[in-house]
Amino acid sequence: GPGWAEELARAVGATLASGRGALVVVPDGRAVSRVDAALTSLLGEGRHAVLTAEAGPEKRYRQWLAVRRGSVRAVVGTRAAMFAPVRDLGLVAIWDDGDGSHSEPHAPQPHAREVLLLRAAHDKCAFLLGSWSCTVEAAQLVESGWALPLVAGREQVRxxxxxxxxxxxxxxxxxxxxxxxxxxxxxxxxxxxxxxxxxxxxxxxxxxxVPRMACAQCRAAARCRHCAGPIESQDAGTLRCTWCGRDEPAWHCPECGGFRLRAQIVxxxxxxxxxxxxxxxxxxxxxxxxxxxxxxxxxxxxxxxxxxxxxxxxxxxxxxxxxxxxxxxxxxxxxxxxxxxxxxxxxxxxxxxxxxxxxxxxxxxxxxxxxxxxxxxxxxxxxxxxxAERAELGFPPVSRMAAVSGVPEALAEFLAAAELPGDAEVLGPVPVHVTEAGRPRRPGAPPPGEHWERVLIRVPPGSGAALAAALKTAQAARMARGGSEPVRIRVDPPDIG
CATH class of the missing domain: 3.40.50 (Rossmann fold)
Structure with a gap:
């Protein structure tokens, strides 16, 4: 239910009562509306600002100015609100940090949780993270002793x-x-x-x-014999490739030889x-x-x-x-x-x-x-x-990692020029896959029709800043030389697959 919004509103009210400001970042407009209603009910009208894209540029700018001038000291908003200039910040809070909406897709691709952590350390204020679930990053904050858990007892949960x-x-x-x-x-x-x-x-x-079809016997994805594109069922009961448009009147599974299909994802x-x-x-x-x-x-x-x-x-x-x-x-x-x-x-x-x-x-x-x-x-x-398992395998967030992608020639040139830290480990390169509709699966994936490769560069804790500096220097030198092919870099990518 929506009770979490009231809990965040109480935390904001306590912060304002202490004479300091508060900032709350939530995933989407619906969540903003719930926190907005909770804050209005608790604090009254005009005591907080709402920063969302749906508000429009004029209203959003007026709200931003009110926050900047200190006339409003509480802010709730979506991802971009993580940079709101709240005066005398006493609390930064984020709800559902595992939601992909908190990750900015454009360079430098900051995550709201990481930005708020930095602001909490810089301004020496409280940091509050809430969610129905728990991310690995949140668990690491508790395991390291940086944060304390606020969880109900098992009897209350049941x-x-x-x-x-x-x-x-x-x-x-x-x-x-x-x-x-x-x-x-x-x-x-x-x-x-x-x-x-x-x-x-x-x-x-x-x-x-019915986006996808699969073999009814072994559940292998049904693919076109000509282009390996996904096959879908038409209204007339025929099968057709969604990539090349060819009909498949006599499809059979290359894995098990079956002839029957079922909806893979309805x-x-x-x-x-x-x-x-x-x-x-x-x-x-x-x-x-x-x-x-x-x-x-x-x-x-x-x-x-x-x-x-x-x-x-x-x-x-x-x-x-x-x-x-x-x-x-x-x-x-x-x-x-x-x-x-x-x-x-x-x-x-x-x-x-x-x-x-x-x-x-x-x-x-x-x-x-x-x-x-x-x-x-x-x-x-x-x-x-x-x-614990990621710590054994050296995966984030225990280690620091960067994903570098581009066409094979440009990627190889970039890696040869980069002066990586001595403890860096390069994994790859491997092909970068695109969706079946031809669109990139994630930020940094290639445009349709282009063949890209990707490497993962991993360093142990403590070497993250050196890795970021090395990649930044190599990218700046490459751009100064006028490299025509793009090379995309993402540090600590939220999804690795």
């Missing part, structure tokens, strides 16, 4: 958390296809029961209809359509990129949402389904497990407590660590274990 169920052995004994089914029997039962008491949330990883729109047919008397609402709902009433309804777009239900959801968990856990990314748990626990936090009948069904392999952390409602334990 009292307010919903019941989380997975597809276990008992379900498999009753329904042998439960593990492979997108909506196993337990999910249907929870939906039917939940609709008797209120709205039911259905989280789907992808928007749209989008939110298709899911809403299927649920609407299964429950014809229940209204179905969708929340996603095209239209994000803020709230839904406390009445029986199916709310199909993509991660991060879940509306708040009055009184909480009676139940929630977390579908296609394998799609999020199977991403080739170092943070796949952490991100899946963050999205699941964010949706589950909107469900009523177990004592009030709230139930969450996670359709994913129950033995996986993120799924078990969700069942126990233990995101901190998951983050601590992830941190």
């Amino acid at each position: 009292a307010v958390a919903p019941l989380v169920r997975t597809v276990g052995d008992g379900d498999l004994a009753r329904d042998e296809a439960a593990r492979a089914a997108r909506l196993p029997t337990i999910a249907w039962q929870v939906v039917r029961e939940g609709l008797r008491h209120g709205p039911v949330l259905v989280q789907v990883p992808r928007r749209g209809y 989008g939110a729109r298709r899911t809403a359509e299927e649920l609407g047919r299964a429950f014809p008397t229940v209204p179905v609402r969708t929340s996603g990129r095209e239209q994000v709902l803020d709230t839904v009433p406390d009445a029986p309804a199916l709310v199909v949402s993509t991660p991060g777009a879940e509306p708040v239900a009055d009184g909480g959801y009676a139940a929630a389904l977390l579908l296609d968990g394998w799609a999020m856990l199977g991403r080739p990314d170092l943070r796949a497990g952490e991100e899946a748990l963050r999205r699941w626990i964010g949706a589950a936090s909107l469900v009523r407590p177990q004592g009030a009948g709230g139930t969450v069904v996670a359709v994913a392999e129950p033995t996986l660590r993120p799924v078990q952390a969700l069942v126990r409602w233990d995101p901190v334990g998951h983050a601590v274990r992830e941190l």
